[in-house]
Amino acid sequence: MEGDQEQAWTVAAAQGDLVAYGHLVRLYKDMVYSLSLTILKNRQDAEDLCQDVLVKAFRMLPQYRHEAPLKAWLYRIAYHEGLNRLKKVQRARSTIELDEAVYGKSLEFNNGPNNLEITDKKQLLHQALNHLTTQDQILIQAYYFEDLSIREMSEMTGLSESNVKIKLHRSRKILHLVLQKSMADEQAK
Amino acid sequence: MNKRNKLFGLSSSKIEDDSSLRDLFQSVGYESAPPHMEDVVISRLQVEKSKALTPGGPLIPASVWVGIGAIAFFALLYVMVLPERAGDRPISDWLHQWSFPEFQVILPPVFSLGADVLPLLIFILPCILIQFVLMKNVYEGRYSR
Numbered sequence: 001m002e003g004d005q006e007q008a009w010t011v012a013a014a015q016g017d018l019v020a021y022g023h024l025v026r027l028y029k030d031m032v033y034s035l036s037l038t039i040l041k042n043r044q045d046a047e048d049l050c051q052d053v054l055v056k057a058f059r060m061l062p063q064y065r066h067e068a069p070l071k072a073w074l075y076r077i078a079y080h081e082g083l084n085r086l087k088k089v090q091r092a093r094s095t096i097e098l099d100e101a102v103y104g105k106s107l108e109f110n111n112g113p114n115n116l117e118i119t120d121k122k123q124l125l126h127q128a129l130n131h132l133t134t135q136d137q138i139l140i141q142a143y144y145f146e147d148l149s150i151r152e153m154s155e156m157t158g159l160s161e162s163n164v165k166i167k168l169h170r171s172r173k174i175l176h177l178v179l180q181k182s183m184a185d186e187q188a189k
Numbered sequence: 190m191n192k193r194n195k196l197f198g199l200s201s202s203k204i205e206d207d208s209s210l211r212d213l214f215q216s217v218g219y220e221s222a223p224p225h226m227e228d229v230v231i232s233r234l235q236v237e238k239s240k241a242l243t244p245g246g247p248l249i250p251a252s253v254w255v256g257i258g259a260i261a262f263f264a265l266l267y268v269m270v271l272p273e274r275a276g277d278r279p280i281s282d283w284l285h286q287w288s289f290p291e292f293q294v295i296l297p298p299v300f301s302l303g304a305d306v307l308p309l310l311i312f313i314l315p316c317i318l319i320q321f322v323l324m325k326n327v328y329e330g331r332y333s334r
Contacts, residue, residue, distance in 0.1 A: 018231055021234070030219035030221055047226070051226065172210065
């Protein structure tokens with residue numbers, strides 16, 4: 001039912017219906033923004049990138065062939081746009097690391113009862129993800145968070161499927177180690 | 190079990206489990222995009238759409254193109270047909286009626302056009318005219334997308 005609705009919005013948006021596209025933007029803006037933030041590590045840059053990706057996706061919608069889920073298609077656009085933007089941003093200024101302020105600020109948008117718990121988890125996860133390269137961060141998030149298949153990730157990055165698997169395996173190992181160490185440290189306190 | 194482990198709902202040994210890592214990612218959720226994101230995107234698209242619907246007038250109106258075409262056609266006809274019929278050089282005769290300031294440009298032989306001036310002009314003229322089309326497209330921002 002949800003998928004049908006999304007498909008209907010996609011078809012209408014491809015024909016230029018901005019109301020339908022508004023629904024799709026509402027569905028996927030957080031995903032695109034999160035990926036933008038993972039790549040650029042700066043809120044302002046991520047916001048600009050997110051806008052540009054969503055505008056570009058609307059222009060490209062008539063070319064969308066419904067072979068892959070819209071989510072994976074959008075993710076791929078955001079990934080490539082993000083890497084291009086990263087090159088420009090890196091040339092313009094040195095990359096700002098995600099810091100406490102970034103996660104502190106996320107409280108503004110998460111008004112649920114478990115804010116502190118979520119922020120705590122975010123911080124821990126962020127610390128662990130910081131041990132990975134940007135591409136590995138994107139891959140591991142695409143796999144665990146977006147449920148993209150190995151094939152979709154391979155198409156997105158241009159890496160072979162076996163290479164994606166190796167990278168995922170290595171990243172997973174690092175994450176396990178870092179998270180276990182964090183927990184051991186907490187228990188020791 | 191300390192506070193952080195309670196947050197995950199798992200022990201450090203359980204974190205080896207792949208699904209626990211997935212659960213951790215899923216429970217953290219997305220970073221929320223700024224609330225105005227949707228409005229900004231849609232308004233940008235609306236502006237783009239309205240621009241596309243109301244294109245500016247052509248840089249070179251059709252009447253000018255007709256004029257250029259007519260002049261080019263009759264000039265070519267004059268050069269190609271009349272001299273043969275009259276057996277002389279009407280253009281140069283006509284030009285000699287006027288007293289243009291004279292100046293001499295000495296070009297190295299490589300710039301010599303020789304007898305192929307007319308075919309060369311016929312080839313170059315469309316190349317020059319096509320520049321107007323390219324300029325028009327640049328002016329209307331069609332190459333920026």
